[in-house]
Amino acid sequence: xxDDQPTGAELILRALTDQGVDVVFGYxxxxxxxxxxxxxxxxxxxxxxxxxxxxxxxAAEGYARSTGKVGVVLVTSGPGATNAVTxxxxxxxxxIPIVCLxxxxxxxxxxxxxxxxxxxxxxxxxxxxxxxxxKDVRVLARTIHEAFYVARSGRPGPVVVDLPKDVQFEPYPxxxxxxxxxxxxxxxxxxxxxxxxxxxxxxxxxxxxxxYTGGGIINSGPEAAATLRxxxxxxxxxxxxxxxGLGAFPASDRxxxxxxGMHGTYEANLAMYNCDVMxxxxxxxxxxxxxxxxxxxxxxxxxxxxIDPSSINKNVAVDVPVIGDVGVVMEGMLALLNKRPVKxxxxxxxxxxQQIEQWRGRDCLKFVQSTAPKAPIKPQYALKRLAExxxxxxDVYITTEVGQHQMWAAQYLPFEQPNRWMxxxxxxxxxxxLPAAIGVQIAHPEALVIDVAxxxxxxxxxxxxxxAAQYRLxxxxxxxxxxxxGMVRQxxxxxxxxxxxETYSEALPDFLRLAEAFGWVGLRCTKVxxxxxxxxxxxxxxxxxxxxxxxxxxxxxxxxxxxxxxHYDMLLGPEDQSASPASEDGMVLV
Amino acid sequence: MPxxxxxxxxxxxxxxxxxxxxxxxxxxxxxxxxxxxxxxLTVAEVERHKxxxxxxxxxxxxxxxxxxxxAQLDRLVPVHSVNDLTMxxxxxxxxxxxxxxxxxxxxxxxxxxxxxxxxxxxxxxTTESFTxxxxxxxxxxxxxxxxxxxxxxxxxxRTGVVAIARGSGGVLGxx
Numbered sequence: 099x100x101d102d103q104p105t106g107a108e109l110i111l112r113a114l115t116d117q118g119v120d121v122v123f124g125y126x127x128x129x130x131x132x133x134x135x136x137x138x139x140x141x142x143x144x145x146x147x148x149x150x151x152x153x154x155x156x157a158a159e160g161y162a163r164s165t166g167k168v169g170v171v172l173v174t175s176g177p178g179a180t181n182a183v184t185x186x187x188x189x190x191x192x193x194i195p196i197v198c199l200x201x202x203x204x205x206x207x208x209x210x211x212x213x214x215x216x217x218x219x220x221x222x223x224x225x226x227x228x229x230x231x232x233k234d235v236r237v238l239a240r241t242i243h244e245a246f247y248v249a250r251s252g253r254p255g256p257v258v259v260d261l262p263k264d265v266q267f268e269p270y271p272x273x274x275x276x277x278x279x280x281x282x283x284x285x286x287x288x289x290x291x292x293x294x295x296x297x298x299x300x301x302x303x304x305x306x307x308x309x310y311t312g313g314g315i316i317n318s319g320p321e322a323a324a325t326l327r328x329x330x331x332x333x334x335x336x337x338x339x340x341x342x343g344l345g346a347f348p349a350s351d352r353x354x355x356x357x358x359g360m361h362g363t364y365e366a367n368l369a370m371y372n373c374d375v376m377x378x379x380x381x382x383x384x385x386x387x388x389x390x391x392x393x394x395x396x397x398x399x400x401x402x403x404x405i406d407p408s409s410i411n412k413n414v415a416v417d418v419p420v421i422g423d424v425g426v427v428m429e430g431m432l433a434l435l436n437k438r439p440v441k442x443x444x445x446x447x448x449x450x451x452q453q454i455e456q457w458r459g460r461d462c463l464k465f466v467q468s469t470a471p472k473a474p475i476k477p478q479y480a481l482k483r484l485a486e487x488x489x490x491x492x493d494v495y496i497t498t499e500v501g502q503h504q505m506w507a508a509q510y511l512p513f514e515q516p517n518r519w520m521x522x523x524x525x526x527x528x529x530x531x532l533p534a535a536i537g538v539q540i541a542h543p544e545a546l547v548i549d550v551a552x553x554x555x556x557x558x559x560x561x562x563x564x565x566a567a568q569y570r571l572x573x574x575x576x577x578x579x580x581x582x583x584g585m586v587r588q589x590x591x592x593x594x595x596x597x598x599x600e601t602y603s604e605a606l607p608d609f610l611r612l613a614e615a616f617g618w619v620g621l622r623c624t625k626v627x628x629x630x631x632x633x634x635x636x637x638x639x640x641x642x643x644x645x646x647x648x649x650x651x652x653x654x655x656x657x658x659x660x661x662x663x664x665h666y667d668m669l670l671g672p673e674d675q676s677a678s679p680a681s682e683d684g685m686v687l688v
Numbered sequence: 689m690p691x692x693x694x695x696x697x698x699x700x701x702x703x704x705x706x707x708x709x710x711x712x713x714x715x716x717x718x719x720x721x722x723x724x725x726x727x728x729l730t731v732a733e734v735e736r737h738k739x740x741x742x743x744x745x746x747x748x749x750x751x752x753x754x755x756x757x758x759a760q761l762d763r764l765v766p767v768h769s770v771n772d773l774t775m776x777x778x779x780x781x782x783x784x785x786x787x788x789x790x791x792x793x794x795x796x797x798x799x800x801x802x803x804x805x806x807x808x809x810x811x812x813x814t815t816e817s818f819t820x821x822x823x824x825x826x827x828x829x830x831x832x833x834x835x836x837x838x839x840x841x842x843x844x845x846r847t848g849v850v851a852i853a854r855g856s857g858g859v860l861g862x863x
Contacts, residue, residue: 219710224721228765231709248765282706283765408759411752 103269107136113242123154127174129201132266149561153533155185160537171198176214187225191524195254204264227255235268243275252285253406289422298434304375307335313342314380322425323516334443338366349512359387361505364462371665380424383413393664471627474650481510493545499531499555502584507550529558553579563616613644661687694750699774703743706766728848781851791840
């Protein structure tokens with residue numbers, strides 16, 4: 099523009115810079131050409147070109163989850179926006195802060211079924227925390243700032259800003275962010291002191307307490323994870339975590355019982371069932387966690403700390419709801435507990451711990467790996483070796499796809515720190531892991547980023563190998579290749595009379611040649627004796643590596659609480675399979 | 689899932705929203721997406737200079753569901769306030785109906801007589817029809833429409849419920 103006022107597109111980039119953005123994941127197209135032109139003429143913001151818009155959102159999720167920052171996506175109108183929908187829904191379900199900028203046809207064409215037009219705000223309304231269509235350049239900068247505010251505050255989530263092409267061209271003065279309160283959206287961070295005091299009273303007098311922690315602690319930030327450690331140690335109580343919360347409390351700590359829920363540990367689930375005070379910190383009583391609701395921890399008083407009031411009493415009625423930022427709430431709890439003359443925990447919990455140790459003694463995650471050199475590899479063994487061979491590093495980031503391998507990774511990889519574990523929990527999106535790993539590697543160029551994958555899931559966003567090659571990202575994909583869509587196969591085996599309908603991974607590519615074709619290093623490993631060398635080589639090669647780890651085909655994921663069953667009703671291994679057939683009620687549950 | 693034997697309650701909820709494009713779609717999408725009932729919904733701008741609208745909703749569900757509905761509404765970004773009028777004390781609830789009755793002779797006279805009892809006004813008339821405007825609680829409209837059925841009722845248009853709390857308090861404030 100001849101004017102010295104910035105164009106809409108330039109104005110957006112200035113707003114992004116002021117919001118602390120240094121990288122954008124995107125894919126160009128007709129309706130975002132002004133944005134890409136503005137990107138071309140600046141150096142403050144780096145653009146990462148993905149190969150599919152869904153992957154742009156997952157990459158931004160990986161970036162966001164591993165840094166605590168807002169992930170930013172830029173896609174074009176029509177198919178660009180619709181391709182992003184799965185990623186947006188994923189971010190909504192897992193409360194990941196994302197700002198997704200979508201191009202739109204010019205304002206005068208909106209509603210005309212123009213080329214690459216779709217009703218982006220209409221389509222994304224139910225799968226975003228909020229969305230905007232900016233028809234007037236005068237509110238553009240303000241809207242971008244507001245989008246970041248909405249994405250990161252309260253319970254974080256994805257926000258779409260739809261940008262008609264003519265608005266991107268229009269010049270208008272830039273407006274920096276202000277600290278004016280949002281007129282209607284002001285989520286509550288500070289809890290009600292009375293509720294915190296009531297919760298502390300319950301915790302202090304509990305005989306069988308348990309902390310049940312979730313992704314909210316990760317979202318609250320590393321300080322919240324530190325506060326959690328203090329709180330759990332002070333109370334002496336056991337701590338379990340949801341899939342999304344892993345890493346908030348160190349896995350190696352004696353007070354940690356492992357993950358809970360459908361594929362959680364025996365000790366975690368039984369402790370949940372038998373506790374007298376349950377402290378839910380930033381989790382949401384998801385059906386994968388609770389099992390059969392009517393038999394969910396029937397004898398306990400329940401405290402639920404959540405920043406989102408709509409999570410309270412949604413699935414499970416609780417006794418003490420505390421609405422606020424979980425980090426702030428835990429600090430309040432600590433302060434009150436420290437003021438008490440008698441500290442909780444200690445001897446009062448010894449009977450409880452005795453009981454827990456007995457459950458732990460079942461060693462529910464044990465597996466038998468034959469040591470014969472040509473023996474097939476147990477997937478659990480492969481992960482255990484991965485954990486052991488990376489144990490001395492503190493810069494390991496794990497992403498996963500969705501399925502058996504994901505649950506095994508959650509069970510067998512120990513997470514000692516928050517923000518190191520990126521997985522699709524709520525939506526369960528196959529194809530999440532590789533693009534997420536790319537996002538993580540962009541944020542942490544020197545770190546070891548590994549996508550633990552299945553051979554079926556990895557095919558869903560396999561094209562992103564090209565992105566990793568382009569940016570020379572040394573991401574590792576470790577496929578636990580069992581030639582089956584394992585988790586679906588497992589359900590067919592247990593619930594559908596072993597009728598394996600369409601779950602065999604037929605016509606797989608030769609992953610070694612595929613890796614080579616994409617400019618990656620391909621490795622294959624089929625025998626137990628090769629596992630260590632393969633993992634070592636995968637880690638030491640400073641290039642993207644695709645490790646095709648062919649594992650035992652029939653292995654299933656245990657423990658398992660079949661759908662519709664209670665926490666005490668766990669299948670611990672294959673020998674349990676016939677003992678507890680799923681009820682008809684349970685069959686309809688997913 | 690809440691226990692199935694929890695009683696179903698009807699609640700009138702008043703929602704003050706920013707009058708921006710899509711806000712009604714957000715509210716309706718929330719109800720359809722989460723499987724809540726809408727028995728009646730009205731919306732109109734109430735504050736021109738602040739561009740705010742009030743949505744009055746009548747919905748039904750178990751107490752746990754009603755609590756969810758309010759929490760879900762409240763977390764929509766353009767929502768300023770959510771008031772459960774049914775919970776918060778006495779409130780006035782009104783609905784307006786336009787009811788067309790086509791008849792002649794004794795039936796026509798009877799329709800007019802009943803309209804008088806219900807304080808319904810005639811807003812349009814031909815030699816063989818009346819269009820009545822009747823205002824009141826929804827039950828009153830139901831009763832009136834019921835009585836008109838045998839008298840030649842042939843069209844009904846209703847606004848849905850608008851409601852406001854009794855007493856001097858309000859949510860808009862004074863400026």
